[in-house]
Amino acid sequence: MDVFGSFALLLAFVCAVYAFAGGIAAIITRHPLLVKSTRQAGMATCGLIFLATFCLEYLFFTDNFSVAYVVEHSNRDLSSLYKVTALWSGMEGSLLFWSFLLAIYVISVLITYRNKNGELMPYVGVVMAGVQVFFLTLNNFVESPFKVLAAPGAGGVMSFITRADGNGLNALLQYPEMAIHPPNLYSGYTGFTIPFAFALGALLARYPGEKWIHLTRKWTMIAWMFQSCGILLGAHWAYAVLGWGGYWGWDPVENASLLPWLTGTAFLHSVMMQEKRGMMKVWNVWLVFTTFLLCIMGTFLTRSGVVSSVHAFAQSNIGSWFVAFMGITLAVCLGAYLKNRDYLATENQLDSMISRESSFLFNNLLFLVACIAVLSGTLFPVFSEWFTGNRISVGAPYFNRVNIPIGLLILFLTGVGPLLAWRKTSTESLKKNFGWPLMIGAAAGGLAFVFGFREFFSVICLTLCVFVAATILLEFYRGAKVIRARSGASYPACAIDLTMRNTRRYGGYIIHMGMVFVFIGLAGAAFNRDVQKSMQVGQSLQIGPYTLMLQGADTKPEQNYTAQRMLVEALRDNKPVMMLFPEKRRFAGNNQENGTMVAIYSTWKEDLYVVFAGMDPETREPVIHAFLNPLVKWIWFGGVVVVFGTIVALLPNRRSVLVLAPTQQPAAAQPLPHAVPSSVALREGHD
Amino acid sequence: MKKQVKFGVGIGIIVVALGFLAWLGYGESKTYYHTIAELQSLNSSQRSQRIRVGGTVAVGSIRHSSGRVDFVLEGEGKAIPVTYAGSDPLPDTFTDKAQALVEGRLGADGRFAAEHVQAKCASKYEAAPGGDTKGAAAGSTQPSTM
Numbered sequence: 001m002d003v004f005g006s007f008a009l010l011l012a013f014v015c016a017v018y019a020f021a022g023g024i025a026a027i028i029t030r031h032p033l034l035v036k037s038t039r040q041a042g043m044a045t046c047g048l049i050f051l052a053t054f055c056l057e058y059l060f061f062t063d064n065f066s067v068a069y070v071v072e073h074s075n076r077d078l079s080s081l082y083k084v085t086a087l088w089s090g091m092e093g094s095l096l097f098w099s100f101l102l103a104i105y106v107i108s109v110l111i112t113y114r115n116k117n118g119e120l121m122p123y124v125g126v127v128m129a130g131v132q133v134f135f136l137t138l139n140n141f142v143e144s145p146f147k148v149l150a151a152p153g154a155g156g157v158m159s160f161i162t163r164a165d166g167n168g169l170n171a172l173l174q175y176p177e178m179a180i181h182p183p184n185l186y187s188g189y190t191g192f193t194i195p196f197a198f199a200l201g202a203l204l205a206r207y208p209g210e211k212w213i214h215l216t217r218k219w220t221m222i223a224w225m226f227q228s229c230g231i232l233l234g235a236h237w238a239y240a241v242l243g244w245g246g247y248w249g250w251d252p253v254e255n256a257s258l259l260p261w262l263t264g265t266a267f268l269h270s271v272m273m274q275e276k277r278g279m280m281k282v283w284n285v286w287l288v289f290t291t292f293l294l295c296i297m298g299t300f301l302t303r304s305g306v307v308s309s310v311h312a313f314a315q316s317n318i319g320s321w322f323v324a325f326m327g328i329t330l331a332v333c334l335g336a337y338l339k340n341r342d343y344l345a346t347e348n349q350l351d352s353m354i355s356r357e358s359s360f361l362f363n364n365l366l367f368l369v370a371c372i373a374v375l376s377g378t379l380f381p382v383f384s385e386w387f388t389g390n391r392i393s394v395g396a397p398y399f400n401r402v403n404i405p406i407g408l409l410i411l412f413l414t415g416v417g418p419l420l421a422w423r424k425t426s427t428e429s430l431k432k433n434f435g436w437p438l439m440i441g442a443a444a445g446g447l448a449f450v451f452g453f454r455e456f457f458s459v460i461c462l463t464l465c466v467f468v469a470a471t472i473l474l475e476f477y478r479g480a481k482v483i484r485a486r487s488g489a490s491y492p493a494c495a496i497d498l499t500m501r502n503t504r505r506y507g508g509y510i511i512h513m514g515m516v517f518v519f520i521g522l523a524g525a526a527f528n529r530d531v532q533k534s535m536q537v538g539q540s541l542q543i544g545p546y547t548l549m550l551q552g553a554d555t556k557p558e559q560n561y562t563a564q565r566m567l568v569e570a571l572r573d574n575k576p577v578m579m580l581f582p583e584k585r586r587f588a589g590n591n592q593e594n595g596t597m598v599a600i601y602s603t604w605k606e607d608l609y610v611v612f613a614g615m616d617p618e619t620r621e622p623v624i625h626a627f628l629n630p631l632v633k634w635i636w637f638g639g640v641v642v643v644f645g646t647i648v649a650l651l652p653n654r655r656s657v658l659v660l661a662p663t664q665q666p667a668a669a670q671p672l673p674h675a676v677p678s679s680v681a682l683r684e685g686h687d
Numbered sequence: 688m689k690k691q692v693k694f695g696v697g698i699g700i701i702v703v704a705l706g707f708l709a710w711l712g713y714g715e716s717k718t719y720y721h722t723i724a725e726l727q728s729l730n731s732s733q734r735s736q737r738i739r740v741g742g743t744v745a746v747g748s749i750r751h752s753s754g755r756v757d758f759v760l761e762g763e764g765k766a767i768p769v770t771y772a773g774s775d776p777l778p779d780t781f782t783d784k785a786q787a788l789v790e791g792r793l794g795a796d797g798r799f800a801a802e803h804v805q806a807k808c809a810s811k812y813e814a815a816p817g818g819d820t821k822g823a824a825a826g827s828t829q830p831s832t833m
Contacts, residue, residue, distance in 0.1 A: 353693055365698055369705055391720035398712030402705055594779035
């Protein structure tokens, strides 16, 4: 099976090279058969990648310990779920998994548009094939997952060997979230290849109008949704498994996943400027290019260990491949831009400071500044070494100081932006849209202050959250009221009807609402507390309103590990609330690794987070480390809302009649009607 | 043209303010990377900076005492005594012969006062598993930062 798998990979590489080179030839000659054959080569590439991935999984499930990758990342007792996830637990498998997910996107695009957009698709196909060629090069010639074990036998002849058992999967990865977090994040990273391919393809082809933006909107949103999901799942995994009480540490790998999300989010907003007003064309194209490059860089940072991270102990030679690929990509993008930049001329100018356009402009500025700040902080050790010879890193205070104000400004714009009219907003409409929300927000902030919230940024954040939530709810209420006047149905039914009529706009509001929840959760971090104590059975410790009593300890043998559990009873006002079982796990396999299982009692108000921190070496008593983290649950809830909103926004409108015409035509031929500055009529379409 | 100026001023204020904050944060958190051998030859101003240093935990050197952990970090034939007094538990991977990264300040007595300790098992892991799995190859005593 390993031979079969590596052969499938090799064949995939050949097909991808054909799809790439043949595609270029097809663009030049415009021979229809050549176009067709390269498209089919693209599909074949994807099929062969699926086959190779299946082969590697097969090797895991058959416990084939003659394959190096299986030996390193699995053992016989590993449960089936983790045999699936072992695929992406190491370098070689992760890169194959990258190719696998990219192949899913590529084949979907090729099939969806096989009979459409004949002028554009060959270009898109070539770009996608180019990316695939790069990753297949790594899969085949640099980091092959199908290497077999061999050892010199008698007489010095190398012969294949098979181990009795594998080394086992990294203990930290044996957690259910590890089954869904990497696929999500990787789907985000790979997914941005599609808008990139369309943007570069459209630029190279000088494809008329804004059509590529409409074609890629869905793909961008899907990639963005996965990326958001992946980031939050990663944060949750760090929270629940690493046992340090936090969810975000500005670690280079975390930052790497955040960077394309920032530019991707900026792009999702600024494309609206191009759709509606024909502005920011150069900006949008470069945002897509940047997002794609940051995705590649995210993979590169993680895989190469170029920046000292939590796991930057090992260096890998794979870095130079990534640097070369990014260099080539950047050169191609730059070349295409310089050659065809006249095609990106803007059609309109900014009219007013208080307008939708300017809110998008500032939104983009803030996302970009955040991106640059995070990027430069992450790469600071590398650059400082180049320029000064000293390797200097920056820590959390740097990232927090810059990004907290940016986050709050973006949150403010989240409330304000969608309600501003295009071109220019009148004072009356400002009063009408923001009067109540501003008052409610200020009242909430005042209340929070009275009740003892004194952390500056947290109070500001909560005030803004209430303000934004109020603007969103007001929008739903107003829309529902109009429908109710006609249909007479209940408000919730009208709100659903409203959403389904314009999924893009109201789905967007739901996403914004989700982000408000995430910010509520983040605001809680200023009030985190923790207590650590070594305890005998029967002793207790006090944290906030909770009393934690150690009731006992036990040892639980499981299939692949042995758990040492602490039985901790949580009491509140002397009433038992819950039993918590923080554990230490000792895993089977050659390495005898340890893992920590945090016990969390989560409420909307706060998380009680209990860690069994090991035995006190002096007293031989267990050490319990308890954290009280307010509002954390809102972050995960917000994530769910964001995903839900994205799915809503991806649905087609129930009545397409309501969609105004302009976006379906090249914007050049259709400047925005000047007669509709008052927001409602315009926003009825699709924001 | 007047509008462009307005936008320019707005953008300028935001960028300059954020730049100032970045500079403040940089000053607070910049940390110099040194090898164990370099630590001996630093001048006094360099010794007062935040420092990150990596090495191998000397066999049998880990001494737990109340509220603190002492150990010796070795590398390039040199060694340095380290004291960690933080409240966060040491990572599970922190054992004899583990590779460790410590971050903190060098005391006047030549003892390194670590604020964070990161450790990696000596036995396994090439690069990090999973493109995203922060801390997957190592544990750390990272404080909550948000």
